[in-house]
Amino acid sequence: MFANERVPVPGYSGPVPYGLGVVELPDGIRVNSVLIADPLESLSIGARVRFRLLDVGTAQQPLLSFGYELDPT
Numbered sequence: 001m002f003a004n005e006r007v008p009v010p011g012y013s014g015p016v017p018y019g020l021g022v023v024e025l026p027d028g029i030r031v032n033s034v035l036i037a038d039p040l041e042s043l044s045i046g047a048r049v050r051f052r053l054l055d056v057g058t059a060q061q062p063l064l065s066f067g068y069e070l071d072p073t
Helices: none
Strands: 002-005 018-024 030-036 049-055 064-070
Touching: 018 064, 030 049
Parallel strands: 030 064
Antiparallel strands: 002 018, 018 030, 049 064
């Protein structure tokens, strides 16, 4: 499953546009997550992704989150 979001939801300050999808980990666990690719249209079902920490905070309130970005290899 993959959705393309161009407007952030309230409270989200990460990269925009972003994708939302389900990432299946090697042990079979599935994680709902932000997906990152440039261009976003290069994301597809079955694409390989890799874990990435995302800085979604501000100078006054640092905050890290996570997502998965398209694996170029």
